[in-house]
Amino acid sequence: MLALDLDPARVAHDVHDGAVRHRHDRDGGLAGAGCQAEVLGELVARCGGQVLVDVSPGGGRHVFVLFSTPLPWRELRDLCRAIALQFPAVDPAPMCSLGGQISPPGSRHKSGGWRLLTTPLGQARATVEQPNGPGVWLALLAEFAAELRAVERAAESQAADQGFTELDDAGIPWLSQLGGRAPLGGELERVARTGRWDRSRYPGRSEARMAVLAAAAGRGWQLADVLAAVAAGAWTGFPGLYERRSEPGRMDRLLAAEWPTAAQRHSGAAGPRV
Numbered sequence: 001m002l003a004l005d006l007d008p009a010r011v012a013h014d015v016h017d018g019a020v021r022h023r024h025d026r027d028g029g030l031a032g033a034g035c036q037a038e039v040l041g042e043l044v045a046r047c048g049g050q051v052l053v054d055v056s057p058g059g060g061r062h063v064f065v066l067f068s069t070p071l072p073w074r075e076l077r078d079l080c081r082a083i084a085l086q087f088p089a090v091d092p093a094p095m096c097s098l099g100g101q102i103s104p105p106g107s108r109h110k111s112g113g114w115r116l117l118t119t120p121l122g123q124a125r126a127t128v129e130q131p132n133g134p135g136v137w138l139a140l141l142a143e144f145a146a147e148l149r150a151v152e153r154a155a156e157s158q159a160a161d162q163g164f165t166e167l168d169d170a171g172i173p174w175l176s177q178l179g180g181r182a183p184l185g186g187e188l189e190r191v192a193r194t195g196r197w198d199r200s201r202y203p204g205r206s207e208a209r210m211a212v213l214a215a216a217a218g219r220g221w222q223l224a225d226v227l228a229a230v231a232a233g234a235w236t237g238f239p240g241l242y243e244r245r246s247e248p249g250r251m252d253r254l255l256a257a258e259w260p261t262a263a264q265r266h267s268g269a270a271g272p273r274v
Helices: 029-046 073-086 121-129 134-143 145-161 186-194 205-218 223-231 250-264
Strands: 002-006 052-055 061-065
Touching: 002 029, 002 073, 029 052, 029 061, 029 134, 052 121, 073 145, 134 145, 186 205, 205 223, 205 250, 223 250
Parallel strands: none
Antiparallel strands: 002 061, 052 061
């Protein structure tokens, strides 16, 4: 699912909507968010698809584009970022991490009241029962091809500025090493394998797991290698360094965000062999 969060606050009151629809909204940002949600729905319709739309008591909109088969999260994220370049009301944050959240139609709004479905009920039911197929996805990629290239260039530029030597196949930064990936040192390998750490060196779980990630990044590991080590059972203790009873799935939410920080610690050098 592509979840587009249109926030009225992101649209300046003195900005015309010419890039979206050739008119100026009297109510500034609020009308701009509604206008952009409407145009987004029309754009998806031209691509052969359909959307669900809701409105909050404050005038924000959510536009949901459902697909019939699972799609890679990173590709959904990049398409959302591309859409935000053309539709300034779109806040890409909910799509930019594995733990991103967005409230559905019918949910209570934090300011009071409820998010109201604006798509007619029969159409909404059909949209859920018959999600968009792969042709709609391909048409959206073609529609935002220029913006997707801009997103890719921005990611590459950011990686270069931060000293990352490569982007992996998923566009995630990593530090390639001559001779390939090297194993972790004994101490941090034990931390990843057992979930126990030397508290005289690392005060808490956060410091221990960042030490493991920084060491892995400095030795030429990719984020995919870390995930593979966890999935294969080689790093059985590592997920425990994220666990918090009140936050299930915390590693899924935080790991992708922490990896660039860990890699940046070793940018421009192989890093210490800890």
